[in-house]
Amino acid sequence: MAVTIDQIAEQAGVSASTVARVLRGDVKGVQERSARKSREILRISAELGYQPNWRARALSRGKTHTIGLLYSNPRWIFEDPMNEIATSFTETLQEENYDIRLVPVTETSDWKELVLGGAVDGLAFLLHVPEPAQAIVLEGRLPTILMGEKFGGLQHVVTDDISGGRLAARHLLGLGHKRIALYVNETIRDHVSVHERRQGFEQAMREAGYDSKAEVWRCNVDDVMQRLLARDAPTAIICYCHVEALELMHACWSHGVSVPTDLSLIAFNDIAATRYTTPPLTVIRFDTAELGAIGARRLAARIASPEEATDENTVVRQQLVLRGTTAPPTKR
Amino acid sequence: MAVTIDQIAEQAGVSASTVARVLRGDVKGVQERSARKSREILRISAELGYQPNWRARALSRGKTHTIGLLYSNPRWIFEDPMNEIATSFTETLQEENYDIRLVPVTETSDWKELVLGGAVDGLAFLLHVPEPAQAIVLEGRLPTILMGEKFGGLQHVVTDDISGGRLAARHLLGLGHKRIALYVNETIRDHVSVHERRQGFEQAMREAGYDSKAEVWRCNVDDVMQRLLARDAPTAIICYCHVEALELMHACWSHGVSVPTDLSLIAFNDIAATRYTTPPLTVIRFDTAELGAIGARRLAARIASPEEATDENTVVRQQLVLRGTTAPPTKR
DNA sequence: ACATAAATTGACACCGCTGTCAAAAAGGCC
DNA sequence: GGCCTTTTTGACAGCGGTGTCAATTTATGT
Secondary structure (H helix, E strand, O other), rough: OOOOHHHHHHOOOOOOOHHHHHHOOOOOOOOHHHHHHHHHHHHHHHHHHHOOOOHHHHHHHHOOOOOEEOOHHHHHHHHHOOHHHHHHHHHHHHHHHOOEEEEOOOOOEEEEEEEEOOOOOOOEOOOOHHHHHHHHHOOOOOOOOEOOOOOOOOOEEOOOOHHHHHHHHHHHHHOOOOEEEEEOOHHHHHOHHHHHHHHHHHHHHOOOOOOEEEEEEEOHHHHHHHOOOOOOOOOEEOOOOHHHHHHHHHHHHOOOOOOOOOOOOEOOOOOOOOOOOOOEEEEEOOOOOHHHHHHHHHHHHHOOOOOOOOOOOOOEEEEEEEOOOOOOOOOO | OOOOOOHHHHHHOOOOHHHHHHHHHOOOOOHHHHHHHHHHHHHHHHOOOOOOOOHHHHHOOOOOEEEEEEOHHHHHHHHHHHHHHHHHHHHHHHHHOOOOEEEEOOOHHHHHHHHHHOOOEOOOOOOOOOHHHHHHHHOOOOEEEEEEEOOOOOOOOEEEEEHHHHHHHHHHHHHOOOEEEEEEEEEOOOOOHHHHHHHHHHHHHHHOOOOEEEEEEEEEEHHHHHHHHHHOOOOOEOOOHHHHHHHHHHHHHHHOOOOOOOOOOEEEEOOOHHHOOOOOOOEEEEEEEOOOOHHHHHHHHHHHHHOOOOOOOOOEOOOEEEOOOOOOOOOO
C-alpha cells in the first residue's frame, strides 16, 4: 500500500541501500554522476510521496523516540497544576525531537508490554509513581525522570516545599498573625510535599516563638469551618494546595466569613482559577514551565548518553505571590 | 539484551514458531505431550521474564494499537474544558485497548512521519484541526474523529451550540432582561461554535421580539466594561466561553459593578473554576465525559472495522446550570 | 598510463515477531 | 497393523527499514 524504499530503488534503477543512504543524506555528493543520481532519487521519492515507515525504523534502530508518561489516573495528569507541567514537558521534549505516549498504569492494562517491550525510550512520572510500576521502575531498565516527587534514588525535579511552607508562614507572621493553621484535606495521599510544607511552616512558627500555635488540620472543609468559628481560632490558614483553598473560600463565603478581613488565606499552587476568586488568592507559586522543561531536558540527556548521566537533582524554588486574601488580623 | 522468542525456543528445545504459538495461546492442547510442552514453554518464558518486543510486533502486524491525538499547541489540549474531554477520551480508549500518542503538529515537527509512517492507527482532534494537518487529514488515509468541531465531512462529535445559545438567551429573557449582548473575545478564532452560539442567541431574541437588541461584541474586556457603563447598556451578557466570563467577573469586581445585581452573566463551559467565583457562575454546560467517550468509541469502532463504519455524527446536548450570576434586571 | 586513495554502490544479514504451508506425529477406526 | 483424519510442529518468507562490508567506480598523483 504505502510507498517503500524498494519501489523507489526499482524506479531509479539503483539498490535499496543507495536509496536509503540518499534519503538519509549520507552521501558526499562529490562525484558528478552520483550527485545527479541523488537528485533523481529525491525527485522520485517526492513524486511517490514516500514516507519512511515508522514501525520498521523503530524495530531496526531499536528506538522509538518516544517518552512514556506513566500515570494511574488521567484525571491527575490533566489536572491543574500538572497540566501546566505536562504542557511544558511535552513542548520541551518536542524541541528535543521526542514524542509523548500516555501510558495508563493499572493492574490489567498492557503497560508492561509498552514499557518493557520497548515502545518507549524513557519514562516520566508526574507527582507520583503508580503502585504497580514501582518495582519495575526501580530496576532501572529505562531512563526515568520524576517530576514533583522523590522516589527511591531515581532522578527527580522537585519544588522547594520546605521554604514554600516557611514563606507562607513568615508572610502571615509578618502581618501580625499569631495563631496559624495548616489545612491538609484528609483525602490527600501522604506525599513528600505534605511533609515538607508542614516542616517549613512549623520551622517558621518555631523561629517566631509560636511553636505551640502551629496547628496542622487534617480534615475536611466542614471541620475547618467549625474549628474556625470556635473561640480563639486561628486568624490565618495555609492551605496545602489550591483545592483546599478554593473550597474554603467558598465555604467562607456561604458562612459569611469575610476574607481577608475575618480570615487570611494563603494557598499553594498558582493555578488559573486562583486569580479569579474574589478577592484573588494570595499563593505560593513555582514555575511549572521550568519544572517541566528541566524534567524534559534531563530525561532527553539521559537517553542520549546514559553513560554521562549525572545524578543531579533539581529543586525549583517557590515564591510568594501577594494578592488579596491576606491582611493583618482584625482585633476581635 | 532483552529476552527473545528464540532464546526461549532454544531452552525448551522447540522452534520459535511453537513458542510464538504457545504464547499466543494458539494451541488446542489436546495431545498430552503437546500440553506438557506448552506448560514448559510458559514456565521458561516466565522464568526468563520474557516480554514481547513491541516494536517487532508493530512492524509485523502492521498496527501499533495507538491513537494519535493531534494538536498544534499543547496549551490547548491540556486546557479546560479540553482536558476533561481528553481525560474521558483516553480513559475510554484504554478500555478498548488503545494507547494515546500526543502528536504536536507544527511545520517543522516530524508529525507526518508518525502519522503517514504508521506510528498510529487512527487520529483524533480536539476542537480544531491544525492548519498543517488539514490537507492530509482530508485525504482520509487514516480513521479520524473530530471532537467539538466540524470539518470537511470528517466524522465528528459536537455540542449543540445553537440550542445552547438559545437556552442562555431564553433564561435571561425569562428573568426580564430586554437588552442582552453576546461577548466574544476578539482573539477567538472563527470556530463553528462561535457562529452557532450566536445563531441560537439571535434566534431566541428574535422570537421574543428583541431582534434589534441582540448585540454581538467582538472586542476585549476593557471595551466591554466601557460599553456597559454607557447609557442604555445591556443588563445581561452571555459570554462565549468561561475565559471571557472569568475575566469579566474580575473586571466587574474592580469597577464596582455588582453581579448579578447590576449585571447578569452567563457563560459557556462548566469548568471547575466557574464554581469558585463569587457568586458562582451560571453556565451552559455539556457532558465533557460523554463527548470524549463517544469520540473514543467511534474511533475504535472505525479502526476495528473500516467497512462497517457509519458516518453518523453525534450531537451532545447543552444544558443550563443555574448558579449565582443571573437575576432579574434592576430598574435604574 | 598506472598505481593508489577516496568515493560510491549493492548484497546481505539483522531487528524480533507474524503467518502460511507442508511435513511429521498422534489419534481413531476397521 | 494399515489407513485416514486431526494436531502439532518447524522451516521460511515476509514486515521495511538499518548498518556493515567487500566490490566497483571515480579521482588523484607521478
